[in-house]
Amino acid sequence: MTSMLNNFWRDAVRPLIKRPPALQVAALCHREGDAGTEVMLVSSSSGRWILPKGWPIDGLTACEAAKQEAWEEGGVKKAAANNASAQSFLGQKRFDNGSVIPCEVKVFSFKVKKLSDNYPESERRDRIWATPARAAELVDDPGLKALIGNFAA
Template sequence: MSLSKKIAIQTATEDDPVIQLAALCWRGPKKDREVLLVTSSSGRWILPKGWPMADCTHREAALIEAWEEGGVKRGRAERKHIGSFRAMKELRNGAMIPALVKVFAVEVKKMSKDYPEAERRDRRWVSPKKAASLVTEPGLKAILKDF
């Protein structure tokens, strides 16, 4: 973990949360659109998400998370995030810190069965409405309902 990330985690407050980046992966035409959910380490349904990365834009980092956590081999991400929501991020040591999660829409072109976190995560394609009923964060529910 980089020093700047450690400092951000240690000093995160509601007024100055850590930043995380999420990929709202989707496929299909608007009327039949599906979005990709993956399981978190605790088994909750979430979007693929992670930390900003050195030498990557936020958009690029969201695409990397889509690959690592969801198996999105090829996708096209919007240049700007489509929304954001606040959440509490649980760290490996059990500590909870405030996070602002920026969500990037990613149109999925190709998926892979073999991806870095395939053994650790389940994935599921569902309608945005169904996804909103499966996730727990209110802000993410709102983004999914509007998608």
């Protein structure tokens, strides 16, 4: 009987009450550098390398919100979006208090045309450019590693 109840809980009840992952949007900003394609990474509050990302913004499409994050966190002043190239990966949002929640991160590709050194989060974030292979080595999240690693292919 216990086995039957456990199976019922696992197969029927748990899927009904399990929360779906939260949604975040991210910007995969790229440019052509001397050595070929380069990807922009920004530092997180904990010092990890990430893409500029954040929560959806009321009144903006997901792509527009990702572009806003690229400005606020990385100083991307002008960029051309490629809406057709939107991809997603399952990752985690780590909060400063140590808690973690699952997130679906929808990533939009932006070809950077103009950068600014003076942007809203310039005092608390570092920005680097790296080849996609190097950027994939620098990020922690397995889903983000795969997405960046496949970017240049």
